[in-house]
Amino acid sequence: MNDNLPLTDNQLCLATSRSLPADAHLDSDTAAARESFLSLGTATESAASRFDEAALLARLQQSCLQSPAVTLKPTEPKRDWLPLVLSGTLALAALIAIVRIATDSNSAEQEVATVTWSPSAGGAGTVLTPAQLTPAWNDAIDDEIAIASATLQQYSTRNHSFDGSLLNINDRLEALSQELSNETL
Amino acid sequence: MAAYDQPETPSDRLARWVRDHAPTVRGYLLGLVRRPDLADDLLQEVFQRAWQARDRYEDRGTERAFLLCIADRLVIDNSRRSRREINIGDATWHEVEPTADDDSPLDELHTAETNQELTTALDRLTFNQRRVLLLRYFSDMTFEDIATELQCPLGTALSHCRRGLAAMKKLLTTNEH
Numbered sequence: 001m002n003d004n005l006p007l008t009d010n011q012l013c014l015a016t017s018r019s020l021p022a023d024a025h026l027d028s029d030t031a032a033a034r035e036s037f038l039s040l041g042t043a044t045e046s047a048a049s050r051f052d053e054a055a056l057l058a059r060l061q062q063s064c065l066q067s068p069a070v071t072l073k074p075t076e077p078k079r080d081w082l083p084l085v086l087s088g089t090l091a092l093a094a095l096i097a098i099v100r101i102a103t104d105s106n107s108a109e110q111e112v113a114t115v116t117w118s119p120s121a122g123g124a125g126t127v128l129t130p131a132q133l134t135p136a137w138n139d140a141i142d143d144e145i146a147i148a149s150a151t152l153q154q155y156s157t158r159n160h161s162f163d164g165s166l167l168n169i170n171d172r173l174e175a176l177s178q179e180l181s182n183e184t185l
Numbered sequence: 186m187a188a189y190d191q192p193e194t195p196s197d198r199l200a201r202w203v204r205d206h207a208p209t210v211r212g213y214l215l216g217l218v219r220r221p222d223l224a225d226d227l228l229q230e231v232f233q234r235a236w237q238a239r240d241r242y243e244d245r246g247t248e249r250a251f252l253l254c255i256a257d258r259l260v261i262d263n264s265r266r267s268r269r270e271i272n273i274g275d276a277t278w279h280e281v282e283p284t285a286d287d288d289s290p291l292d293e294l295h296t297a298e299t300n301q302e303l304t305t306a307l308d309r310l311t312f313n314q315r316r317v318l319l320l321r322y323f324s325d326m327t328f329e330d331i332a333t334e335l336q337c338p339l340g341t342a343l344s345h346c347r348r349g350l351a352a353m354k355k356l357l358t359t360n361e362h
Binding site for chain 2: 004005007009012013015016017018032033035036037038039040041043044045046047048049051053056057059060061063064065
């Protein structure tokens with residue numbers, strides 16, 4: 001029992017075409033298959049032809065053409081104000097922070113950390129307090145630097161005084177040497 | 186001449202679709218689902234979906250093939266939803282088949298004979314054999330396109346066709362004897 005037709009693909013195409021080319025030649029198997037194919041199609045067509053076409057068209061016109069068109073109505077923009085307020089606040093805070101940073105940066109550049117000292121003004125043994133240094137600022141590290149600088153000044157002043165004492169001793173020793181040499185003579 | 190220049194209105198286009206293709210699409214649906222009431226419901230849905238996607242049908246070849254492909258997918262979706270093979274007996278077929286009141290007895294007899302032949306023929310075919318043969322008959326699609334629609338290899342579609350035709354040939358031979 002063969003459930004398959006011995007037809008080539010081309011024969012199958014010819015057997016299942018509703019309109020054949022004029023020069024088409026069908027062998028017996030193809031013609032029989034074509035007859036079966038057309039009988040099925042004809043029976044189906046005949047059974048399906050009995051329906052109310054006008055009613056179908058009326059239903060379709062109602063559902064396809066008269067259905068409410070999808071229009072984009074200009075509705076009121078429904079805004080949620082909370083995100084807007086939050087983002088605005090955030091932006092304002094960021095702007096203030098930037099301005100503050102820029103301002104601080106400019107003032108820091110103007111206040112150059114300078115320590116003025118002159119030996120004549122200070123004198124030997126004079127201790128310079130941070131308040132005497134110009135300009136004064138409140139930074140603790142800068143205060144420490146100023147104190148260290150003043151201490152160095154003191155040490156350098158002392159060294160200078162010590163050198164002066166040696167020079168004086170040297171002068172005195174020279175004078176005594178001259179006196180002694182004069183007395184000997 | 187002026188009438189040819191006027192663009193087709195949506196209403197005219199829909200009416201032309203129904204006039205030119207509704208019997209064919211209904212035939213395909215009826216051949217697959219084998220219930221006239223269900224076929225009519227699906228027929229309306231086919232045209233509604235086709236109308237919604239009418240701008241795309243050029244990509245799919247002819248209007249008829251476009252409509253039949255939509256019909257095929259609706260039948261598949263419907264059978265998956267119902268999870269059962271829609272296959273009713275001859276008595277039920279006559280119960281659900283709407284008949285016009287003004288049919289003459291001769292018409293009714295002819296209709297009954299046609300339905301009987303169709304029922305007998307469709308009983309011989311599997312679902313996929315019916316799909317291939319009816320798509321080929323109603324749309325004249327190539328077997329390559331049919332295989333694409335069925336989501337199967339070309340050889341499988343050809344095999345469905347061969348086996349379906351063999352079953353039909355056997356039926357015709359039996360009737361002759």
